[in-house]
Amino acid sequence: MGSFSIWHWLIVLVIVMLVFGTKKLRNVGQDLGGAVKGFKDGMKDANANADTKPADAQPTQQVGETIDVEVKEKTKS
Numbered sequence: 001m002g003s004f005s006i007w008h009w010l011i012v013l014v015i016v017m018l019v020f021g022t023k024k025l026r027n028v029g030q031d032l033g034g035a036v037k038g039f040k041d042g043m044k045d046a047n048a049n050a051d052t053k054p055a056d057a058q059p060t061q062q063v064g065e066t067i068d069v070e071v072k073e074k075t076k077s
Helices: 006-020 022-051
Strands: none
Touching: 006 022
């Protein structure tokens, strides 16, 4: 029962094509390709924006910085 042979995959492909049809599968492929392309473009834009960040910009909280807070208990009236 190990791995599937090429014949198993071809039979599965034929069944999927019969169930969904080639037009539906083509549309799904185009949508998936467009989503991947959009994701790659977004990653390139994010990297470009990170590279052009001004050097004097400081984050609001430094790593390892301690924030002091006070917790007040709420009593029932």
